[in-house]
Amino acid sequence: MTVTSFDDSVEIALGSNTQTSVKILNYGATVLSWKINGKEQLWLSEASKLDGSRAVRGGIPLVFPRFGPASGNHPATDKLPQHGFARSVTWELLGQVDDHTVQFGLGPENLPKDIAAAWSYDFTLIYTVQLLQDSLKISLDVKNPGKEAFDFNVLFHTYFAVPEVQNVTVAGLNKLAYFDKVASAQVASDSEKEVTFCKETDRVYRNSPAQVEIKEGSKTLFTVQASNLKDTVVWNPWTEKAQEMSDWAPKNGFHQMVCVESGVVADFAKLASDASWTGSVILKAHI
């Protein structure tokens, strides 16, 4: 294994076999690329900005401390942009934990003034990315060294690369209630056997199972194994939404991706003074 630091990013490669690797941008601590034997496992928009001017469109952006747009009923995070600030600020590379693991850190000192003013809590985030032979383990520690408790959402907004989303299903969410963000309605139970994709899909499953699978027919493409992350978001923008996003390319690229995102988003988690919290996901690619 080798870890190489660049000015704006860090890359971990498996031994001399550089065909299996992960690349993380310091901006947002966003995983940009995860390759196994040369095959890219994540979708990244060709029009995504990678220069720190806006959040990366693709890979694994981190959502913290709020999910979605301001709701108007949560003053502590309502001044923050959609999906919070973690994905659109530059993290500090803390270094290597071992030859296949790196850590990034973020605290109030890393925030631009306007964001620090909008969310003035004391906090420490430690993001750990570990590359294994066929999987990627990503883990976030949230610490509250301050005197005041704070609320937070967190989400690993993973854009999986798939051959054709219309042939893909997400298994493990069968018959669960979900909030349909497209219809803005709670759906009591789902008659579909597995989640399928033939239109814009934007669902929040509260208290979802720890393990879900992304499948193509009977073949499992990815297993997503979450710890201490009770919700799952499933998203594909489809034709019109992709068209509307200036950083989405190619426009029909939504056929080659699906977001299956593990997190705590249906409700805010609360972190008391001096408390800490950890959530992690193991993404396993079946190749």
Ligand SMILES: O=P(O)(O)OC[C@H]1O[C@@H](O)[C@H](O)[C@@H](O)[C@@H]1O
């Ligand atoms: O365009 P953004 O801010 O990256 O968000 C992308 C999508 O992220 C998903 O997590 C949300 O459920 C969607 O509603 C949202 O459209």
